[in-house]
Amino acid sequence: MVKDTPPPAHNQLEYFIKLTSNTxxxxxxxxxxxxxxxxxxxxxxxxxxxxxxxxxxxxxxxxxxxxxxxxxxxxxxxxxxxxxxxxxxxxxxxxxxxxxxxxxxxxxxxxxxxxxxxxxxxxxxxERRLSHVFLLDVPNYHKPLMITDAAINIVPDLNIKRDIVQNAIYFCQALGIEQPKVAILAAVEKVKSNMQSTIDAAALCKMVDRGQITGGILDGPLAFDNAISLEAAQDKHIQSSVSGDADILLAPDLEAANMMGKQLIYLAGAKSAGLVMGxxxxxxxxxxxxxxxxxxxxxxxxxxxxxxxxxx
Structure with missing residues (x-):
């Protein structure tokens, strides 16, 4: 695993381009x-x-x-x-x-x-499913933000989500992010029997405990606001090491990931790059x-x- 200086708060794409000058x-x-x-x-x-x-x-x-x-x-x-x-x-x-x-x-x-x-x-x-990882340099976020999967898997089930998460973790580790934090997104923060995304989130967190996902810190279900804002999480009495400091946002499906990524690009001025992993x-x-x-x-x-x- 590579240990670099942490990526900067801004001009992150330029930073990763510069890293390749060493190879x-x-x-x-x-x-x-x-x-x-x-x-x-x-x-x-x-x-x-x-x-x-x-x-x-x-x-x-x-x-x-x-x-x-x-x-x-x-x-x-x-x-x-x-x-x-x-x-x-x-x-x-x-x-x-x-x-x-x-x-x-x-x-x-x-x-x-x-x-x-x-x-x-x-x-x-x-052995893993292919998945796409967006890297976004968002002006008002303090580090690179990954969104997955916005291009390959349309409605991923639990096993596919496991592969998507693992691909994104490996992606981050190659960039020098030693133990990336993964926010598993849903519309609510509680596990609900009628919302499959919340059940999948809970199962993915348990997969970490059983060694089925390695190298990252996972939490979910988390709504978008308390995934990226510690203040929002605290207001909702959520205790999480991921809230406000997420490296990776796992969307419930491709449509959500694609719209979220493009909204950040076109409305928030984010700069983007990405890869297919797996x-x-x-x-x-x-x-x-x-x-x-x-x-x-x-x-x-x-x-x-x-x-x-x-x-x-």
């Missing part, structure tokens, strides 16, 4: 980079020496996209494939053989890429609307996971 660029398969955003993102991260990109896809289309954007890609290796499906399969095979340590989504759908990742015999799946290698799955900082930070997070993190 060599990480070999990364960029899958089907035939659109401007994915190709620019790969080139930007390469120029910052965060990744060493290998462009996997139809070479003619890749070079045409580079020419349109006036990008010099002659220094990068290109693995020519006929189409996006073959690109995904080829990139995953490179990850399985450890020729690359990161997978990065290009101009293909997430579903198409993830089908290759989770293939039963040819993929890079592990495979043998970290996966960069940025939005087409992602800005330069978010793309660089997502690559940096993947590089830190690849060089420091626990994937299996």
């Amino acid at each position: 060599a660029p990480v070999p990364t398969a960029v899958i089907h980079p035939v659109d401007a955003n994915s190709l620019i993102g790969a080139v930007e991260a390469a120029e910052r020496k965060i990744i060493d990109p290998i462009l996997v896809g139809p070479e003619e289309k890749i070079r045409f996209a580079a020419q349109e954007q006036n990008l010099d890609i002659d220094r990068f290796r290109i693995v020519d494939t006929q189409h996006s499906h073959e690109a995904a399969e080829t990139a995953v095979a490179m990850a399985r053989s450890r020729d690359v340590q990161i997978l990065m989504k290009g101009g293909l759908s997430s579903d198409e890429m993830l089908r290759a990742v989770v293939h039963k015999t040819k993929g890079v799946r592990t 495979a043998q290698v970290p996966i960069v799955l940025t939005s087409r609307a992602e800005k330069t900082l978010g793309r660089l930070a997502s690559c940096a997070l993947a590089a830190l996971q690849a060089t420091r993190g626990k994937q299996l």
Whole structure:
């Protein structure tokens, strides 16, 4: 486990990008980079020496996209494939053989890429379910805030939530957060038989006691206010080491996580990056609307996971 100086209260994405300056660029398969955003993102991260990109896809289309954007890609290796499906399969095979340590989504759908990742015999799946972790630099919060799962698992059951939590804990540990605090969110703070999210929260906390989840401090159910505000928790007479100091917010489902993350970005001015965890290698799955900082930070997070993190 890596012990760094704790991440700062602000400019956290820049901090994690800077951390990668201590490591060599990480070999990364960029899958089907035939659109401007994915190709620019790969080139930007390469120029910052965060990744060493290998462009996997139809070479003619890749070079045409580079020419349109006036990008010099002659220094990068290109693995020519006929189409996006073959690109995904080829990139995953490179990850399985450890020729690359990161997978990065290009101009293909997430579903198409993830089908290759989770293939039963040819993929890079592990015993854990894949899940997405958002890292948010929220202006009025005192440290990085992780939200999960906002992109992969739509309505996770208890076992899937266990994997989502464990993935997020491993994610934090690779960033130097030794024992992350996990707030398991619901609409209320009490366990109620007619609210499955509260029952799952109680069960997840017991899983820690039984060693089924390791490395983190969990509490829940917690409503959003008493997860991030100690004052709100005290007003409701909640005694919790997580309240007001959460590193990870586990949402009850994808819709809640997705809306919560985007609200913080668009209404609170949060800056974001993120990864897919749970495979043998970290996966960069940025939005087409992602800005330069978010793309660089997502690559940096993947590089830190690849060089420091626990994937299996």
